[in-house]
Amino acid sequence: xxxxxxxxxxxxxxxxxxxxxxxxxxRRPLIIAPPGAARAVVYDMSEEAFQQxxxxxxxxxxxxxxxxxxxxxxxxxxxxxxxxxxxxxxxxAYSPRVESGSDDGHLFVDVTGTSRLFGPPxxxxxxxxxxxxxxxxxxxxxxxxxxxxxxxxxxxxxxPVGEYIxxxxxxxxxxxxxxxxxIPGFSPKDLVRFKEFNLTRVSQVRALDAHQLEIVFAxxxxxxxxxxxxxxxxxxxxxxxxxxxxxxxxxxDDTNRASVLKQALYLMIERVxxxxxxxxxHSAGMRLILFYTDGIRHDGNLRLHTPTDTxxxxxxxxxxxxxxxWKRRTRIRHMRLICTRTTPCQTxxxxxxxxxxxxxxxxxxxxxxxxxxxFGDNAVMPAxxxxx
Numbered sequence: 042x043x044x045x046x047x048x049x050x051x052x053x054x055x056x057x058x059x060x061x062x063x064x065x066x067x068r069r070p071l072i073i074a075p076p077g078a079a080r081a082v083v084y085d086m087s088e089e090a091f092q093q094x095x096x097x098x099x100x101x102x103x104x105x106x107x108x109x110x111x112x113x114x115x116x117x118x119x120x121x122x123x124x125x126x127x128x129x130x131x132x133x134a135y136s137p138r139v140e141s142g143s144d145d146g147h148l149f150v151d152v153t154g155t156s157r158l159f160g161p162p163x164x165x166x167x168x169x170x171x172x173x174x175x176x177x178x179x180x181x182x183x184x185x186x187x188x189x190x191x192x193x194x195x196x197x198x199x200x201p202v203g204e205y206i207x208x209x210x211x212x213x214x215x216x217x218x219x220x221x222x223x224i225p226g227f228s229p230k231d232l233v234r235f236k237e238f239n240l241t242r243v244s245q246v247r248a249l250d251a252h253q254l255e256i257v258f259a260x261x262x263x264x265x266x267x268x269x270x271x272x273x274x275x276x277x278x279x280x281x282x283x284x285x286x287x288x289x290x291x292x293x294d295d296t297n298r299a300s301v302l303k304q305a306l307y308l309m310i311e312r313v314x315x316x317x318x319x320x321x322x323h324s325a326g327m328r329l330i331l332f333y334t335d336g337i338r339h340d341g342n343l344r345l346h347t348p349t350d351t352x353x354x355x356x357x358x359x360x361x362x363x364x365x366x367w368k369r370r371t372r373i374r375h376m377r378l379i380c381t382r383t384t385p386c387q388t389x390x391x392x393x394x395x396x397x398x399x400x401x402x403x404x405x406x407x408x409x410x411x412x413x414x415x416f417g418d419n420a421v422m423p424a425x426x427x428x429x
Contacts, residue, residue, distance in 0.1 A: 043209050045162045046277065047150040048192035049132070049169060049181040052201035054146030055085035058124045059114055061178045070111035074101045080335040080371065084116045088201050101336070116336070118375065119291075124177070131172060135165050140277045146181070149189050151277035163206060170204075187212065190225065190273035197223055212271030217244040226268045231261065243269050286324070286380040288312045295334045295372035302373065306363055307356055307425050309378040314352045317383065318410065323348035324355065326382035329362050332375035341366030348384050352423075353402045 051057050055073045060066045071087040072095060081101040093108040105111060125141055128148060132139045138151035150169075152162045159165050166183045173179045184195035186207040194216065195205035207215050221227060221235055221243060234257060240246050246254075247269045255262035267273070288309040296302065306329075317324055325348040330340040343362040349355055359378070367373075412421045 044151065044153045044187055046186055046189055046192045047152055047162060047166045047169070048184045048186070048189070048196050049128075049148040049150070049166075049173075050183070050193075050196040050200065051128075051146030051173075051179050051181045053085055053087055053091075054124075055116065055121055056087045057146070057179050058121055059117070061124075062120070066112060070095075070108050072101070072104055072108065072111045072113045073116050074104070074113055075115055075334055075336050075374070076101070076113045080337075082336040084336050086111075118332075124179075127177065128173065128179075131176070132169060135159055135169065138277045138279055140279065147193075148181075149192070149277045166204070188271070188273035189275060189277065190268065191215065191271050193225055194219065194223055213247070216269065216271050217242070217247070219243050221246065224268055226264065228261075231258065231265065234258065286313050286316050286383065288378050290376045290378075292374060292376075295374045297370060297372045302363065302367070302376070303360065304425055305376055306359055306378070307352075307423070309376065310355050310359060311352055313378060313380060314350050314355055314406075315410065317350040317380070318406075320383075322383045322385055323350050324380040324383050326380070327355070327359055327362055328379040328381045329359065329366050330377040330379070331366055331373050332377070333369060333371045334374050335371055337369075337371070339366055339368065342381065344382075351402050351406055353406075 056071050059071065059073065068089070069087075070089040070093065072083055072090055073085040074083050075081040083095060083097050083099045083101060083104050085097065086095045086104070090104070090108045090111050095104045095108050095111070101113070105113065125146070128146075129139055129141055132148055132150055136150050136152050136155060140149040141147065150165075152159070152165055155165070156162070159168075162185050166185055170181055170183055173181055180202065182196050182199050182201065182203050184192045184199070184205040184207065186192035186195055187209050191207050191212050195207055198219075199205050216224070220241060221232060224243065227235075235241070235246065238257070246265065251262060251266050254265055258265055290305040290309050292301070292305070313324070325345050327343045327345065328340060329343075330338055332338050341362050343358060343365070345355075345358055347354075409421050
């Protein structure tokens, strides 16, 4: 059966949510950025500010000089997360397969095989758009296509308002005249290489065969060959299927003290590991995101050699990840820790363990879990987690 994917994209999502909270901001230039930071950068901006030249990542001082009548609001990430949850809940009424972006207003909905229940996919997309307008005062652009890649490109073409339908078999003709920068999946290095060869359109790259692409792009040749032909085999992943676990820590006062950052990291790891144990899973990869006071964010990834659900082992690994990711003196406002690869617990016990320490740690963690289950989360705490 030919798959059918709906892509919903709420343009300038942070701005749209803020305007729902404060209707008086509608039709006025609006910039989302940390206003108190000396080197703050633009987190998001309204279409009015965009038309005047403001761009994401631009220094706030420059943005306010370009758009002098703009209202500046601080980013409210928790508000955006709550808004995304409400949108996902509404979308799940039409399909159990809903994939969201990172609180950015993007939703992929797999409606393959649902026509007998809800009608044609185009009708479902139109109803979702109408319901989001009515209930949340949000107006997403939408597209219908055979895969996520083509659907996302289609919504990029019609932003900030509109809809686009790409029928099955029309993918290549749809992509042919488009500039390469509109296609998701190309890295900045790929685009630089295209420019070196004077390739600017999808149709020009499609004229090259796989062998020719391999000469220039090596291991990325196969991916590029498929992207320019609108081939995307990635499924719509539900929150349950991707099995990621995320924890956040918001500092009461922005900080760059190593001891405070390590304490916050340990507290997040405790919560992450407890959730892993409750799901009978281990983590094989971690991602740490640091949100600085000036709006810049850095992230780092670490692959664990041995999947684990033990606090001590994960903290030891994540200290290395923190040192790898934390490269600026600017104070940090928010930290996010994500288990990027979780696997079922399938630990092979050794008959002759060389190091008894991991076994003792697991016994200690199991005892702490039993105490917390009976007397509450704060009944027992390691010294590192105690307030200074």
